[in-house]
Amino acid sequence: MCLAIPGKILSVSNQLDETFRFGKVSFGGIVKEVNLCMVPEAEIGNYVLVHVGVAISVVDEEEANKVFSYLKEMGEVEELKEKQFSTL
Amino acid sequence: MKYLSEYRDPELAEEFIKEIHRITTKPWTLMEICGGQTHSLVKNGILEMLPDKITMVHGPGCPVCVTSVSVIDEAVYLAQQPNIILCSFGDMLRVPGSNKNLLEIKAAGGDVRILYSPLEALTIAKENPDKEIVFFAVGFETTAPANALSVVQASKMGITNYSILASHVLVPPAMEAIISDTENKIDAFLAAGHVCTIMGMEEYYPVAEKYKTPLVVTGFEPVDLLQGILMAVHQLEKGEYKVENQYARYVHREGNKMAQETIHQVFTVSDRIWRGIGLIPQSGYEVNEAYKNYNARLKFKLDLPVAEENAACISGDIMKGLKKPRQCPNFGNICKPEHPLGAPMVSSEGACAAYYHYAPVKELVPL
Numbered sequence: 001m002c003l004a005i006p007g008k009i010l011s012v013s014n015q016l017d018e019t020f021r022f023g024k025v026s027f028g029g030i031v032k033e034v035n036l037c038m039v040p041e042a043e044i045g046n047y048v049l050v051h052v053g054v055a056i057s058v059v060d061e062e063e064a065n066k067v068f069s070y071l072k073e074m075g076e077v078e079e080l081k082e083k084q085f086s087t088l
Numbered sequence: 089m090k091y092l093s094e095y096r097d098p099e100l101a102e103e104f105i106k107e108i109h110r111i112t113t114k115p116w117t118l119m120e121i122c123g124g125q126t127h128s129l130v131k132n133g134i135l136e137m138l139p140d141k142i143t144m145v146h147g148p149g150c151p152v153c154v155t156s157v158s159v160i161d162e163a164v165y166l167a168q169q170p171n172i173i174l175c176s177f178g179d180m181l182r183v184p185g186s187n188k189n190l191l192e193i194k195a196a197g198g199d200v201r202i203l204y205s206p207l208e209a210l211t212i213a214k215e216n217p218d219k220e221i222v223f224f225a226v227g228f229e230t231t232a233p234a235n236a237l238s239v240v241q242a243s244k245m246g247i248t249n250y251s252i253l254a255s256h257v258l259v260p261p262a263m264e265a266i267i268s269d270t271e272n273k274i275d276a277f278l279a280a281g282h283v284c285t286i287m288g289m290e291e292y293y294p295v296a297e298k299y300k301t302p303l304v305v306t307g308f309e310p311v312d313l314l315q316g317i318l319m320a321v322h323q324l325e326k327g328e329y330k331v332e333n334q335y336a337r338y339v340h341r342e343g344n345k346m347a348q349e350t351i352h353q354v355f356t357v358s359d360r361i362w363r364g365i366g367l368i369p370q371s372g373y374e375v376n377e378a379y380k381n382y383n384a385r386l387k388f389k390l391d392l393p394v395a396e397e398n399a400a401c402i403s404g405d406i407m408k409g410l411k412k413p414r415q416c417p418n419f420g421n422i423c424k425p426e427h428p429l430g431a432p433m434v435s436s437e438g439a440c441a442a443y444y445h446y447a448p449v450k451e452l453v454p455l
């Protein structure tokens with residue numbers, strides 16, 4: 001039930017009252033109307049995390065990619081520590 | 089699909105698994121809080137791939153599983169009223185109340201509707217001015233902003249035939265209740281990523297500090313979970329207890345301010361009874377004074393007796409991490425998804441249903 005999935009914003013309809021701001025969001029081709037009031041910074045082309053019809057977060061692309069270099073970085077940090085150790 | 093499939097990459101998962109095996113030297117027990125994580129761990133066979141030294145226990149983070157029998161009874165009562173349309177997320181329909189569940193009421197002609205979003209209930213309210221629309225507002229912090237938003241929008245649109253039956257539960261008080269239980273063996277927590285998307289991480293620093301427990305905010309895909317486990321084990325092996333964020337692509341330290349404001353606009357923190365666990369002080373949300381006209385409990389003067397929990401169901405021990413589903417004597421015989429005795433067998437995010445559907449092999453061996 002706490003499922004939230006990312007989708008891409010295709011269009012944004014700005015309303016006079018911001019609690020009604022919504023947009024069309026594509027989930028791998030399936031397009032749904034999503035409330036965007038909790039993510040005022042979200043723009044067309046952004047990926048948002050959507051839970052029960054409401055977008056709750058905009059994806060941070062830089063952070064999204066970090067996961068893929070984590071192991072490498074972790075290895076490098078450890079190596080660095082070992083080196084420091086050996087020079088002591 | 090972008091930001092989804094890449095976190096299911098088997099090769100990357102493999103590398104994380106190897107690294108977890110490489111660094112694990114001692115036995116550790118980790119609890120993932122959220123039922124969505126439980127489901128993903130069991131379904132993707134991750135439990136099997138972990139070193140034998142690592143035990144995953146499954147936390148209380150499934151709203152369907154922790155909603156008390158009394159609250160189900162309230163929903164059942166409302167659904168039986170001829171002038172009420174009761175709207176709910178689909179998973180709540182089969183959860184047993186004291187006597188009946190919502191599905192039985194629907195089959196007997198009650199107007200019970202399954203919605204994807206609480207905002208859809210407002211359309212139903214507009215289309216049915218002579219009926220009262222009640223949304224069964226369950227969920228953790230993740231769902232609270234959407235449920236609160238439905239009330240704010242209703243009020244702005246002048247809709248008066250709408251109210252919610254709030255049964256919100258909060259994660260940090262439950263975590264504290266679990267970790268302070270003297271029987272618990274939990275060494276580290278994987279915190280629920282989506283809850284933290286809303287609330288941020290601030291609430292967890294005192295918990296990590298007080299109980300000297302590493303806490304890693306973690307996502308839901310296989311690679312997310314493996315990285316979260318690796319980060320937690322890494323801390324444990326080094327004797328650290330920090331709050332870390334694996335799910336930084338969505339979770340910011342301060343959370344989503346806009347969502348928090350919406351929650352506080354409509355809800356106030358209240359005591360809450362958790363199914364199987366009991367009363368946890370200040371662990372829920374109730375509709376506040378300002379929006380009392382949208383509180384179904386007040387609107388329909390609900391005053392039902394507090395219901396008894398089914399004593400045969402050991403879901404409380406499971407959600408506290410003291411037992412595994414197969415240690416329940418009813419598992420798979422008198423309790424099955426087709427006729428669940430307890431809520432964790434109903435929801436796909438419930439630990440019992442996950443074990444029933446995906447039967448992790450490792451856990452088949454002696455209990």
Ligand code: SF4
Pocket residue numbers: 400401402403406413416417418419420423424428429430431432433440
């Ligand atoms: S198997 Fe059924 S009775 Fe046993 S704990 Fe799970 S839901 Fe409850």
